[in-house]
Amino acid sequence: MALDREEALNVANVLTEALPYIRRFIGKTIVVKYGGNAMVDDALTQGFAQDIVLMKLVGMNPVVVHGGGPQIGSLLEKLGIQSEFIAGVRVTDAATMDVVEMVLGGTVNKAIVSLLNQAGGKAIGITGKDGGLIHARKMLMKDASGKALDIGFVGEVERINRDVVDTLVNSDFIPVIAPVGVGADGQSYNINADLVAGKVAEALHAEKLVLLTNVAGLQDKSGNVLTGLSTKQVDGLIADGTIYGGMLPKIQCALDAVKGGVTSSHIIDGRVEHAVLLEIFTDSGVGTLITNTKQDK
Numbered sequence: 001m002a003l004d005r006e007e008a009l010n011v012a013n014v015l016t017e018a019l020p021y022i023r024r025f026i027g028k029t030i031v032v033k034y035g036g037n038a039m040v041d042d043a044l045t046q047g048f049a050q051d052i053v054l055m056k057l058v059g060m061n062p063v064v065v066h067g068g069g070p071q072i073g074s075l076l077e078k079l080g081i082q083s084e085f086i087a088g089v090r091v092t093d094a095a096t097m098d099v100v101e102m103v104l105g106g107t108v109n110k111a112i113v114s115l116l117n118q119a120g121g122k123a124i125g126i127t128g129k130d131g132g133l134i135h136a137r138k139m140l141m142k143d144a145s146g147k148a149l150d151i152g153f154v155g156e157v158e159r160i161n162r163d164v165v166d167t168l169v170n171s172d173f174i175p176v177i178a179p180v181g182v183g184a185d186g187q188s189y190n191i192n193a194d195l196v197a198g199k200v201a202e203a204l205h206a207e208k209l210v211l212l213t214n215v216a217g218l219q220d221k222s223g224n225v226l227t228g229l230s231t232k233q234v235d236g237l238i239a240d241g242t243i244y245g246g247m248l249p250k251i252q253c254a255l256d257a258v259k260g261g262v263t264s265s266h267i268i269d270g271r272v273e274h275a276v277l278l279e280i281f282t283d284s285g286v287g288t289l290i291t292n293t294k295q296d297k
Contacts, residue, residue: 027061031204032062047273049112051276061169068193071107072090075099092153105180138189139156165177166204212270230291231290267288
């Protein structure tokens with residue numbers, strides 16, 4: 001069935017709007033952290049997979065890093081293992097770490113790989129242990145009095161071995177990375193997926209870091225979405241208390257990535273269907289852009 005004139009013009013406008021972005025980002029690496037609502041709503045998961053595959057087909061190099069907190073919590077509950085959180089961080093003992101590896105490296109990772117492959121891509125799932133991709137160390141936390149807190153096998157990124165990702169990208173695959181790192185002694189560590197995505201983006205000298213969230217983007221004190229910010233402006237918003245609470249670690253990750261050499265970070269609304277596509281290929285986007293480079297997107 002042929003399109004009517006209005007529909008045809010709309011399609012043409014969409015394609016022509018996307019063209020300069022396709023041209024600009026050919027050959028560029030874009031790291032996408034996948035999580036939140038976008039992982040559990042069927043329409044959103046399908047849309048995400050299509051977006052990533054389209055990026056690959058037009059010459060970009062998407063790299064996916066995923067979370068899986070709710071899925072971990074669900075399996076722990078079924079197994080009768082109680083979850084404990086300190087300052088928003090899951091305390092990870094040996095039994096919990098086994099579940100983390102099972103869920104992140106198995107169930108969730110392979111589900112995303114399958115989605116991307118069904119959408120026409122060639123995806124390969126790996127954890128940070130494969131090829132020594134994510135070298136990790138134990139995260140140290142202190143309480144308000146300065147006393148050390150034992151949060152178990154929770155880690156932070158020490159180093160990213162970019163050769164592993166480069167090998168996959170150069171072989172035309174889409175890497176899908178589970179945020180499990182490995183210490184010098186071979187111990188596995190549970191690492192925040194935002195943190196891993198940021199460090200992977202820095203190591204790959206990525207053009208963009210895109211973080212999918214369950215909010216419309218970074219908002220001011222009146223609730224208005226802030227669309228374009230420099231790192232200096234973001235530092236100011238943290239200092240004056242505009243950015244606080246649960247959003248602070250995510251913003252800090254995006255901020256550190258730009259300071260570490262990533263051209264731009266994007267905090268986008270993962271509840272919007274095809275959010276990644278809209279952010280990368282359109283003038284308006286669907287979230288907050290953080291960059292120190294003057295550009296349209």
